[in-house]
Amino acid sequence: MRAAVWELANQLGVVAATPGELLSAALLTDARRTVRVELPSPHPRDVTGLVDSLRTLGHLRVELGTRPSPAAGAARPAPFDLRDPAAVCAAGPLGVTAAYEAMADGDDHGGLRPAWLRAGQSLIRDQEPAARALVLLAALTDGADPRTRDTLKELAAGADWSVRWSRARGDASAPWPGPVAALTTGGGRLLMADRLGTVRSLGAPGEGTPDRVTPGGPRVKALAALTDGRSGDPTLLLLDERGRLHVRGAPAPRLVTAVATTLERHPGTSLAVTAGAVVVGDRTGSVHAFGPQGLHQEAPHSGRVTALAAVDAPAPLVYSGGTDGTVRAWSPGGPALRDPIARRPYPVVALHAAPTPTGPAVAVAWNDGLVALHRPGPGRRDGAARHFRPGPPVRALAVLPDGSLVVGTDEALVCLRPR
Structure with a gap:
């Protein structure tokens, strides 16, 4: 069967x-x-x-x-x-x-x-x-x-890949942290939220063992980390399943409080942060970047925005994925790039990006179980990517500073290194 x-x-x-x-x-x-x-x-x-x-x-x-x-x-x-x-x-x-x-x-x-x-x-x-x-x-x-x-x-x-480390249901030496709902990086750490809103810090990005736990709360849809450039724990932003914003850690900056108030009236569907903005997607296909200079908006998708990611170098760049199967890039305050980063006939379910010396690396997962890592670099043709299918549904992704990719499912957390 x-x-x-x-x-x-x-x-x-x-x-x-x-x-x-x-x-x-x-x-x-x-x-x-x-x-x-x-x-x-x-x-x-x-x-x-x-x-x-x-x-x-x-x-x-x-x-x-x-x-x-x-x-x-x-x-x-x-x-x-x-x-x-x-x-x-x-x-x-x-x-x-x-x-x-x-x-x-x-x-x-x-x-x-x-x-x-x-x-x-x-x-x-x-x-x-x-x-x-x-x-x-x-x-x-x-x-x-x-x-x-x-x-x-x-x-x-x-x-195309090697397995750097993995944690799975049934492991004894490294207890399974639970079904993955969201992943991100912050403060030099890999951060994981489970379905019930418990956030675990998995130590340095090259490790997979939890070393800090933030108690649960609302059921989580997306996770982002605000850092102030100094050492210490980042401020955690969690988007719940009703599209409302919650804050853990340090007192919320005024901008975050304003975004949370807005989402009480207009719930979001996805979340990301840059150094100067909180970015939220909605069910109509629009992306909203709330920053110190005001609100910037773009409508890159037909249908719900299902995932967001952002990088800051050399300028803030937002990546969005939607039910239309496309991944698009946009610099808040400027026009969206004409051509999508990726396009497939399945809804995007997860997205993450990280800066590299040659440009941002972007990871995307679709509803049919395919994961793709797009890496810039000399000699790589436009759109070249490494692909992986874990088998179970992909719930979240995180690109680590060294270029490794973490894939989260209901049963496992796997870190892959592209060859």
Whole structure:
């Protein structure tokens, strides 16, 4: 059943692990469209049932087609060692999924089985064994057999990324900080908010172990950190699920108080800060930069602004993502850049940016589970990016000062370094 859900979710452009999640995600799809779903033949009975359920949604017209299914990829018991990372990464993913799902003995196969079942929607896509090894490595918990981890590292040497560190549900040596709702950086630290508004400082950006905790409050949608350029803890700004602004830490500056008052009447949908401004997105596609010199506004999106990021060097630059699938850049007080930084036919769900010596690095995640890191630099063609799919839905991103990327989901926090 898992493979059927993952296959259908990939073709619908959503992330789902269960039939219920698949139907919910498809129901929230805005566009009325016809979707032709092509699955290996013969179709398992549960696949036909799922497609029939999707057809009842009304705004989707689902057509079921077939494609050839190579023997190695068929959903049948695997004729290879399911404890061997190299064999698992090279085998047909539908066969691996069927074999792991059919097991009832509780054997985790060196950590491979739970990792595969966690990240399977990414793993069943067509890809090289090195890319599959990277996804499995990022999904391992610290209870996995060290030999499994070492082998996956060797297999993933040819991938676009290396795993710098990870923290996951089930880890014992580094307790899981909880489902990630928002990430940012501030005061030289990586900051993480969970769904209930508890903010954890994860030490230096190169570490993944919580060392400070700010108690919870409202359910959080976005997190930003105001720093005054001096040492000490940043002032935390949290946007709750109702679009209201909350302040933790030092007393709120007058500007922040004014923005919070405004959002009481006109709720925001996303949040970011620069050295001199608080930036808020709204449901109509507009971005508002509240600064000492007044209010600057731009309307870069059709539909809700779902994510914001900002950098200060050499001048303030705001990045926005929306339900229209685009990421655009804008300097408050100036015109928005004509061409988008990125565009895909799926809503943007997370965004973060950080300055580098050659220009800002921008990370973006879309609703279908894809993460992209755009890095400027000599010899890189416009729009070149590193891509990663963790498997579960991406909730938040953070670009660290050294260029590493932190990806947050409901089950893991993973730090990747681009090669």
